[in-house]
Amino acid sequence: QRHVYGPQVEDEAEHAFTSAILEVSGIRQRRIYFVTGHGEPRIEGDYRIASDALRDNLFDVREIDLLGQGIPPDAAAVVLAGPQQPLAPSELDSLTSHLEGGGGLVVLVNPNPQPELRQLLADWWIGVGDGYVVDPVSNVAPNPDVPLVSRDRNAFQLTRIYFPGATSVEPRVGA
Numbered sequence: 185q186r187h188v189y190g191p192q193v194e195d196e197a198e199h200a201f202t203s204a205i206l207e208v209s210g211i212r213q214r215r216i217y218f219v220t221g222h223g224e225p226r227i228e229g230d231y232r233i234a235s236d237a238l239r240d241n242l243f244d245v246r247e248i249d250l251l252g253q254g255i256p257p258d259a260a261a262v263v264l265a266g267p268q269q270p271l272a273p274s275e276l277d278s279l280t281s282h283l284e285g286g287g288g289l290v291v292l293v294n295p296n297p298q299p300e301l302r303q304l305l306a307d308w309w310i311g312v313g314d315g316y317v318v319d320p321v322s323n324v325a326p327n328p329d330v331p332l333v334s335r336d337r338n339a340f341q342l343t344r345i346y347f348p349g350a351t352s353v354e355p356r357v358g359a
Contacts, residue, residue: 214260217248219275223268231265250275261288270298279304295351306356313352324348 216238218227227235227247235245248255248262250271255262255278262282271279283289291305295316302312319331324346333345 213242213244215244215246215256215258216261216263217246217255217259218263218265219250219267220247221249221251222271224265250278254278255282255287259287261290263290263292264301265290265292266294267298267301268294270300271304273300276300276304280307283308293351293353295349297351309356311354311356313354315351317347317350317352 218224218231218235220226225231227245238245243260251274254274259282262279264279279289291301291310293301293305293312296314297312305312316329317331318328320328322332322334322337324330324332327348330346330348331350333347335341335343338345
């Protein structure tokens, strides 16, 4: 039995009901943790649409401070969304252990990330280029450093996608 009260319904809408149904039916929701503590955008702010979409797909979305608690074993995935400050060695160890244990990690990288973040990605055969991606042909004029991807060039078939401040990410052979 689980009670869902008015204020919770007002704040969370259908997510409150979905969570309650899953809980009483014994189905375990998968958890996605967004890392905080390094100047990352908040899930209730800049990433509200993404966190709502994850909740709509029955994920339990939470924030986590890796210094305070590490990564819980119930993490389906961890999202590291453009940290502005370096991660501590213990935080990098937590992320590495999570990956080595088969956990998922989504990393959103800003141009010129910290060396520690570059190394974490390099250990998993991912290279991050220096600087910004520039597309002199398809961009949001007059800014060549804001690439524009038309509908016929993107897998999502969105009308247009643009990437202000994008950097290059590429697979590496043999880290």
